[in-house]
Amino acid sequence: EERRKYRPLDEKAASEYLAMVAPLAERLGGSPQDWNIKEVGDGNMNFVYIVVGPRGSLVLKQALPYVRCVGESWAMTLERAYFEANALRKEFELVPEYVPEIFHFDHPMAVIAMRYCEPPHIILRKGLIQGIVYPRLADHMSDFTSKTLFFSSLLALDTHKHKMAAAQSYANVEMCRLTEQVIFSEPYMEAPNNRWTSPQLDEDVRALREDIELKAEIAELKARFCERTQALLHGDLHTGSIMVTETSTKVIDPEFSFYGPMGFDLGAFIANLILAYYSQDGHSATEGGREDYRGWILQTVSDFWTSFAAKFKREWDRSRDSPGDAYVPAVYNSPEVIELAQKRFMEELFCDSLGFAAAKMIRRIVGIAHVEDLESIANVDVRAKCERRALNCAKLLMKQRRKLSSIAEAQLKLRIVQ
Amino acid sequence: EERRKYRPLDEKAASEYLAMVAPLAERLGGSPQDWNIKEVGDGNMNFVYIVVGPRGSLVLKQALPYVRCVGESWAMTLERAYFEANALRKEFELVPEYVPEIFHFDHPMAVIAMRYCEPPHIILRKGLIQGIVYPRLADHMSDFTSKTLFFSSLLALDTHKHKMAAAQSYANVEMCRLTEQVIFSEPYMEAPNNRWTSPQLDEDVRALREDIELKAEIAELKARFCERTQALLHGDLHTGSIMVTETSTKVIDPEFSFYGPMGFDLGAFIANLILAYYSQDGHSATEGGREDYRGWILQTVSDFWTSFAAKFKREWDRSRDSPGDAYVPAVYNSPEVIELAQKRFMEELFCDSLGFAAAKMIRRIVGIAHVEDLESIANVDVRAKCERRALNCAKLLMKQRRKLSSIAEAQLKLRIVQ
Ligand SMILES: Nc1ncnc2c1ncn2[C@@H]1O[C@H](COP(=O)(O)OP(=O)(O)O)[C@@H](O)[C@H]1O
Ligand SMILES: Nc1ncnc2c1ncn2[C@@H]1O[C@H](COP(=O)(O)OP(=O)(O)O)[C@@H](O)[C@H]1O
Ligand SMILES: [Mg+2]
Ligand SMILES: [Mg+2]
Ligand SMILES: [Mg+2]
Ligand SMILES: [Mg+2]
Ligand SMILES: [Mg+2]
Structure with missing residues (x-):
């Protein structure tokens, strides 16, 4: 029934659609022929139109009933647009400075209209490839994650609200299944979707698939992903879901949003910074030419975790009244017991985050979806070398995460695995 | 609206009610004046009528909109009858030999009619107090738990079914809240509900409330209880929810059923066996007169875990086809990796089970609801001594559970804490 009201919009149809939605047409100003419409979706999942009118601008995002980069053979629920809209709204409530405002959501059409993150905003991943320093990134992302995770968890909610929110998010099960498949299963088995830099990494991939320690670890992480309803996650928090300038950070694209383990979001961001770190050798014009930049990335990983932990604890301390x-x-009625409880909580979360970060790194090197940081390295031998380092680092993080008690220790490992 | 269709049944009204439900009346045979009706609810939560007619018998259980042993001031959702009926049906599907069959469920009336577990069935707790050996108990309960837990988990279900089942069970949130309060919070704080053998245990209770290690542990267990949707639990699997003869075991009363961590059910059963173990000194006519019986209880704890683990693994191995x-x-494509994954899974589950067992022991000694095993010890000094041992054992189990790698090791601790 709902499906019958769906039709995919091309640029012309998108313009007609916007003309019919008065608040959007008004926001753009003028009339449809004055609107400049451009499809900019980077091609994985959805159509994304940037629309600029005489008065204002917006982004129109529409889900397709299949995975765009694979084709109609891989069906994908339109409902993800609903969860994306919900998550954007929740996030906007909590951290409006880091999220594009939603102007409009059309459920049957799977269409979201939201604020355009205007130039000079670019996708963070592209900035990292270009070697641009973002001095506010760690601060902003620790703000975003600490608030979105804390306030959707049982640290802020009562059991009733928490369970109801988790139950609602369960309907995004199709997206969870996709994550299970491409992150927690396929990288560790033979699957037609998998690819890697071949033949350079053939041996590494073979070793990965025979690494029973690693498979035992990924099983545990998968169980946490599937069974732990800790907080409302973004669900796809890599550097391609973040738009930045030197002073501004915007998080987009939470279509995988669901109630899961906090470490999954934190790990996603950390993983993609580490991938950027290991890819720098492929982007520097001269040998070691990106040394300072690599240092900045490492520092950002470390600042991110440290600030996240501090801000999360601050919310916790502040929440004493409600x-x-x-x-x-x-x-939890004494400073000592609160401190101990917080310490234990953070240790567990750190361990989770490293595990999920490792899982996300591995899948980007041997699974279906790779990252431009590494893919854009033209020299395959150089690329393979970068990838091997990242892979070895990930294996180490996944297996040793219980023993790494601080971000400084983890950072050290990153410096060592070269 | 639904609430308006509810009315509490006394014996007379119950008889009239049964007369109106043709299949039940027929099962009993004869006419209402031939039916023998007796209220046997042990008083905590619900009305339970045993009804015997010329042809057959049944049990009629009705939820009250408040906690029966506290009074109308403590409201309690009638919906628990719905979750009890659901769980009874699921369990009956999986392990019919250990569950009374449901004959009838009336949602608005919160009434369940089920098979009467006829004499000589008695409540296991009463048998343990009397010192009766149940040679089949470990075998039966390991059957019950291994099948109900395995087949409602992601080991047997696909993500879609598992998430939907978990989401449905979320509506039993009132009962989860009650558990959170009486198991995970009140025993560790001052609360009007709490009671303990005073003044004998005053010092122990004070120490418990100042034990920050223990409070850090209970926080972790509570998080698992609230956030981990691992399997459909019975939710209240103590020895008062099990009816036994020497050859038969029936599990009743799953009104707390929800998707939670498997260790919560396993721990509940183990905890109540250990409480029975430590209470034996209070029941033996002569000093040490229940030594053999204590040995049998310990052996049953150990047999239960060992058989549970073996049967759970068997289901896991068998499930290869679907x-x-x-x-x-x-x-998980080699015997080595499967073995390692199973080992890790079982280690974590064992650790969880010991933690939840400890939590359940503690709350039965210092919280709102005590157990007859200890309450029925007339000499308060003897009782306090038994309780102190159980409490010390529980504290040890909760804090050391990560280091106890086998049931034999755990058993040893039980022998030591005297
Ligand atoms: N609010 C926005 N402002 C500016 N650009 C956007 C906005 N939303 C999306 N984009 C652009 O569209 C691309 C794809 O959007 P995204 O939401 O990530 O879609 P998908 O789910 O298909 O990955 C982004 O990489 C970004 O370049
Ligand atoms: N199917 C049954 N057969 C025999 N006795 C039963 C049955 N169900 C309940 N009882 C008796 O009623 C008592 C209370 O039942 P229970 O389901 O545990 O109620 P509550 O939820 O109030 O604890 C049990 O301890 C047992 O003695
Ligand atoms: Mg995207
Ligand atoms: Mg996306
Ligand atoms: Mg109870
Ligand atoms: Mg009962
Ligand atoms: Mg009950």
């Missing part, structure tokens, strides 16, 4: 149901004040 | 989504066969 706490969630997780830590009842009458039980 | 496995759930947790362990994709193409990834």
Whole structure:
């Protein structure tokens, strides 16, 4: 029934559609022939139109009923647009400075209209490839994650609200299944979707698929992903879902949003910074020419975690007046016990985050979806070398994460695996 | 609206009600005046009528909109009858030999009619107090738990079915909240509901409330309880929810059923066996007169875990043809990796089970709801001594559970804490 009201919009149809939605037409100003429409979707999943009118601009995003980069053979639920809209709204409530405002959501059409993150905003991944420093990035992303994760968790909510929110998010199961498949299964098995730099990494991939330690670890991480309803996640928080300038950070594209383990979001961001780190050798004009930049990336990983932990703890401390149901004040009633509880919580979260970061790195090197950071390295031997380092680092992080007690220690490993 | 269709049944009204439900009246045979009706609810939560007619018998259980043993001031959702009926049906599908069959469920009336577990069935807790040996208990309960937990988990289900089942069970949130309160919070704080053998245990209770290690542990267990949707649990699997003869075992009363961590059910059963173990000194006519019986209880704890692990593994091995989504066969594709994955899974589950067992022991000694095993010990000094041992054992189990790698090791601790 709902499906019958869906039709995919091309540029012309998008313009006609916008003309019919008064608040959007008004925001753009003038009349449809004055509007400049451009499709900019980078091609994985959805159509994204940037629309600029005489008065204002917006972005129109529409889900397709299949994976765009694979084709109609791989069906994909339109409902993801609903979860994206929901998550964007929740995030906007909590951290409006880091999220494009939603102007309009059309459920049957799977269409979202949102604020255009105007130039000079670019996708963070592209900035990292160009070697641009973003001095506010760690600060902004630690803000975004600490608030979105804290306030959707049992640290801020009562059991009733938390369970209801988690139950609602369960309907995004198709997207969770996709994640399970491409992150937690396929990289560790033979699958037609998989690809890697061949023959350079053939041996590494073979070793990966025979690494029973690693497979035991990924099983545990997958169980946490599937079974732990800790907080409302973005669900796809890589550097391609973040738009930046030197002073501004905007998080887009939460279509994979669901209630899951916090470490999955934190790990996604960390993983993609580490991938950028290991890819720098492929982008520097001269040998070691990106040394300072690599240092900045490492520092950003470290600043991100440190700031996240500090801000998350600050929210926790502040929530004393209206706490969630997780830590009842009458039980956690002394500075000592609160400190211990927070320490334990953070240790577990750090361990989770490293594990999920490792999983996300591995899948970007041997799975279906790679990252431009590495793909854009023209010299395949250089690329393979970068990829091998990243892969070895990921294996180490996944296996040793329980023993790494601080971000400084983890950072050290990154410096060592070269 | 639904609430308006509810009315509590006394014995007379119950008889009239049964007369109106043709299949039930027929099962009983004769006419209402031939039916023998007796209320046997042990008083915590619900009305339970045993009804015997000329042809057959049944049990009629009705939920009350409040906690029966506290009074109308503590409201309690009638919806729990719905979750009880659902769980009974699911369990009956999987392990019919251990569950009374449901004959009838009336949602607005919160009434369940089920098979009467006839004498000589008695509540296991009462048998344990009397010192009766149940040679089949470990075998039956390991059957019950291994099948109900395995087949509702991602080891047997695909992600879609698993998430939908978990989402449905979320509506039993009121019962989860009650568990959170009485198991994971109140025992560790001052609360009007709490009671303990005083003044004998005053010092122990004070120490418990100042034990920040323990409070850090209970926070972790509570998070698992609230956030981990691993399997459909019974939710209240103590020895008062099990009816036994020497050859038969029936599990009743799953009104707390929800998707949670498997260790919560396993721990509940283990905890109540251990409480029975430590209470034996209070029941033996002569000093040490229940030594053999204590030995049998310990052996039953150990047999239960060992058989559970073996049967759970057997289901896992058997499920190769239609496995759930947790362990994709193409990834877990050698005996070595399967063995390692199973080992890791069981280690984590054992650790969880010990933690939840400890939590359940503690709350039965210092919280709102105590157990007859200890309450029925007339000499308060003897009782306090038994309780102190159980409490010390629980504290040890909760804090050391990560280091206890086998049931034999755990058993040893039980022998040591005297
Ligand atoms: N609000 C926005 N402002 C500016 N550009 C955007 C906005 N949303 C999306 N884009 C552009 O469209 C691309 C694809 O958008 P995204 O939401 O990531 O779609 P997909 O789910 O298909 O990956 C982004 O990489 C970005 O370049
Ligand atoms: N199917 C049954 N057969 C025999 N006795 C039962 C049955 N169900 C309940 N009872 C008796 O009623 C008591 C209370 O039942 P239970 O389901 O545990 O209720 P509550 O939820 O109030 O604890 C049990 O302890 C048992 O003695
Ligand atoms: Mg995207
Ligand atoms: Mg996307
Ligand atoms: Mg109970
Ligand atoms: Mg009961
Ligand atoms: Mg009950």
